[in-house]
Amino acid sequence: MNKINIINAKETEKLLSYEKVIETIEEVYTQKANDRTVVFPLVFHEFDPGVADMDIKSGWLKDSKIFGLKLVSWYGDNVEKGLPALMGTVLICDAETGAPKGILDGAYITGIRTGAAGAIGTKYLARKNSENLLLVGAGHVASFMIPETLIAMPGIKTVRIYDPIDIKFAESLIAKIEANHKGIKFEAVTDIAKATGLSDVIITVTPSKTPLIKKEWVKPGTHFSCIGADMSGKEELDPEISRGARIYVDDLPQNVNVGEIEIPIKNGIITKEDVVGEIGEVIIGRIQGRISEDDITIFDATGTALLDLLTGELAISEAEKQGVGTVVEL
Known part of the structure; x- marks a missing residue:
């Protein structure tokens, strides 16, 4: 009988x-740059356009000997039912046997891996003496x-947060995290041009469709680390910023269509x-990142x-080491 570990949020x-997780995401980019990964075609379906949809993203990491998928659903009416609108589940399988290894809640994994991706882009492309960070979206x-x-940029001294919907979201985020970051100045801002x-x-x-x-x-x-554009039509930057900038991506065929x-x-x-x-090519040294202090990098x-x-x-x-999760036989 195959055993599988079910790990909750x-x-x-x-x-x-x-x-x-930052180390792990760097490893993903490294494997991808060395042609040791496969991303399978995306599955997307709208059950009720603008109200309910789902997507399945899947892939294979050869060196890590795993494959699997993430299933994400969005049901806008769930809030009225006391349920989260967004739900996600991750399934990991052993690439040598095909056996499932674990099922995990996808929301936390999505958040922490996305944060790591943005941090890694900044680590490898920003000026090393960078001190001022602006986060757009709270x-x-x-x-x-x-x-x-x-963590990736320990020289940062000031963090400004701008939320395009309401400054209250930026203020709430600061109240939640600032106690864990002594010595960092946090500021919620309304003037994005000045910031x-x-x-x-x-x-x-952000999910913005206008710059x-x-x-x-x-x-x-x-x-710039641009994280919000993940489907066609989304854009957060004035397109003219890209003219003359040094641009790097995570998956070129995908970025061209939805980035x-x-x-x-x-x-x-x-x-x-x-x-x-x-x-990943920057990480392994195949291509150069920033060339000059004046480069605009994206x-x-x-x-x-x-x-x-x-x-x-x-x-x-980690769960195996710590005896965490619920192990069941299928």
């Missing part, structure tokens, strides 16, 4: 540290993005050939199942 949170992922970026001009690093985590940051606000040497670079390419501002390469991260799978595998490994 609270257990997953205790098993995963920011530091280990939702679920933002609570991971800040601590993981501060942009003060920032060395800007991370965007939030204009090119004329951006100072030389700024780095921050989708609209600049469709509008003829840049071409696919203007993309320097994928972030990391367009759309996310793949590979990130969820290796993060889930990390949780399963």
Whole structure:
């Protein structure tokens, strides 16, 4: 009989540290750059357009000897039923036997791996002396993005947060996290133009379909980690920012269709050939990251199942060591 470990959200949170997840996501990008991963075709279906949908992302990490999938559903009416609108489940399988190894809650894994992705883009592409971080968007992922970026960029001294909906969300996020980051100045802002001009690093985590940051606000040497654009039509930056910037992505075929670079390419501002390469290629030294202190750098991260799978595998490994989870025989 095959045994499988079922790990709930609270257990997953205790098993995963920011530091280990950052290392894990770097490993995913490294394997991908070395052509040791496969991303399978996305499955998406709207049960009721604008009300209920689901998607299945899946993949295979050859060196880690796992494959699996993440199933995410969004039911907008769930709030009225006392249920979360967004639900996710991650399934990890042994690539040598095909046997399932673990089932995990997907919400926490999605948040922590996304925060790590943005932090890694900043680590490898931002100026090393960067001190000022602007986070655009104060939702679920933002609570991971800040601590993981501060780990990756220990020189950051000031964190400004702008939320396009209401400053109260930024203020609430600061109240939640600032006690854990002594010595860091936090500020909720309403003037995004001014905050942009003060920032060395800007991370965007919104579902916006209209640009939030204009090119004329951006100072030389700024780095952007663009996380929000993960489906066609989304954009957080003025497309003109991409003109002349050094652009890096996480999965070029996917980024061209659903990432921050989708609209600049469709509008003829840049071409696919203007993309320097994928972030994993920077990590392994195949291509160069920032060349000068004045470069505008952009990391367009759309996310793949590979990130969820290796993060889930990390949780399963830690659970085995600590005796955590519910092991059942199928």
